[in-house]
Amino acid sequence: MSTYQVPTMAEMAANSQTPEVLFWVGCAGSFDERYKAVTQAFVKILNKVGVSFAVLGPEEACTGDPARRAGNEFLFQMQAVANIQVMNAYEVKKVVTACPHCFNTIKNEYPALGGNYEVIHHSEFLQQLINEGKVTLQGGGEFKGKKITFHDSCYLGRANGVYEAPREVIKALDVELVEMKRCRTKGLCCGAGGAQMFKEPEPGKKDINIERTEEALATGAQAIAVGCPFCLTMMTDGIKNKNKESEVQVYDLAEMIAKDMGI
């Protein structure tokens, strides 16, 4: 038996190899204790399916999204131009990422700075694998028959119109998908977008993630599925705040698929 492989672009280039797809891990996927598990789950799926992929590893840097949303265009462009230089040097054609913020930035904002790639979110990638029969699910495993709700992240949904791919992935698990009062185009933000992840909220009567968590709990779902590292943090904090962590779990889509595959 072999171990899981995580090739870097540098290693592949040294062997004159070019992967089909670059897995853009993102800062949360690299450093956030909780989200590292999502990165690992996704890498395991890629290994299992035999996708030709590589990561940038230490050569990756923040896309610059939070700097741009906080108004610091210089810093954003410094990050973006440096990343584009690296990706163009490796002749990257296709990028997959588990972070909707990275997804949006690389897909929509890098072209103006000379970075043109086919960019897809991991929910779309997983859906393709399922549709192509490359990922065969065991019928839900621990999720079978459970009520699960999906929280739309703004940068996937409204920002880029991806609403159905994550839902198709969840449905493939043979679970009962229940929708929150506000979903799809009307989905409520978790509160972390626009660089809010990196500062305390302005004074108000409630935190946004609490409002959203209440909506999720109102569905009676036993798990909340997300497709974004910031949403994962915000919803997990919300569940803790409501003392529901023993009853309701928050998962990323890749984790749910990996669990079902038994990896």
Add this chain to the structure above:
Amino acid sequence: MSILPQLAFVLILGVAGFILAKRIQFLRRNILLGKAETRNDQTENRWKAMLLVALGQQKMFKRLVPAFLHALIYVGFLVINLEVLEFVLDGLLGTHRLFAPVLGGLYTVAINVFEFLAVAVLVSCVAFLVRRNVMKVERFTKPELKGWAALDANLILVIEIILMFAILTMNATDQILAGRGDAHYLVLGPLFFSSFLQPLFEGLSTPALVAIERFAWWFHIAGILAFAVYVTYSKHLHIFLAFPNTWYSNLKPKGEMVNMPEVTQEVNMMLGIPTEAPTEAPAEIGRFGAKDINDLSWVNVLNAYSCTECGRCTSECPANLTGKKLSPRKIMMDVRDRAEEVGKSLDAGGPGLADGKSLLGDYISKEEINACTSCNACVEACPINIDPLSIILQMRRYVAMEESGTPAQWNSMFQNMETSFSPWKFSPSDRFNWSEKVKEEEMK
């Protein structure tokens, strides 16, 4: 027959036309206080957006009850304006019901349709007054809707109700007079709705009825012209501006922030990347980001004048829902109010933009723009594709790049990104550590 009424009519029409032309010039100039931006690409998609979103009211139907009532007023407005054509011709030529002999039986059908729509408009306006003042629907009770904004909304509804009553009164008295054999009035087929008003007037003498009928006719046409002028001072401008506003919609993915090429130039120089046009002298470098309306694009200002303050944006805004000061509707109202202020000052020979005030600071606070999660809920919610987020983000750029005034925690995030290429303070060399565990795991 005296030619006096015709002269009076021409005079009224001329005065209204003159004032309207002046007002349109004023609004156009104010909108163009914004920076130039070209949005003439994808013409097919632009027409489509205008037809679906403005003419077809596609996005209104996310909320069915107000959408239905609004559609009645909208169809009423469009169709009843066909009758205004007859009003204008009658007024100019001194005729009465010019189209009746031409259209024959069809004319009675048309008038019945107009009457039905007049009643539908009337009922809808009453329902809207109730929603605002009795039910106090939440989005109509926000702080930015106090004062003139609330009065403006109620005035429009009341004016429309009165205008509709004028039509029905005119038809009712007109047909009583026709029935009495007055040569000037034509007997039409039965008019369903106005016949309910006839008992109110049947006891009156013929001269009194003529007076009422004429008064209703003049009141209706003069009222419509006055309303057209009023609209230019009002949030009700959306009835016209919704069309160009949707034509100039942002057709790019909502998540995309507009690039700043003037920054790219400098970044490339700092990173030693040859730029495409190194010899070209930099265009007049304005401010980075937006402090005042002239820093915004003219499309942003057009958005502001197109806003009818319905508040769907604010009612979907996560920051506003949780009690923060930010209200996307207020952002749009502030842009419009500032454009009005600057425009009025310029017309009075005043300092205009150099009046010591600015949009950011005097109208919009940093607390408001800092609360935005850039989630695009406001943009999605707007029935005519207004984009408050674009304005908020341009102001954040001004605060960050011209004032270095972003919140301290954001400055820390900037520092982390500069030193360790991540918004969090981690060593860049640890970025790939996550792979160690998984690389040791046996593949199942």
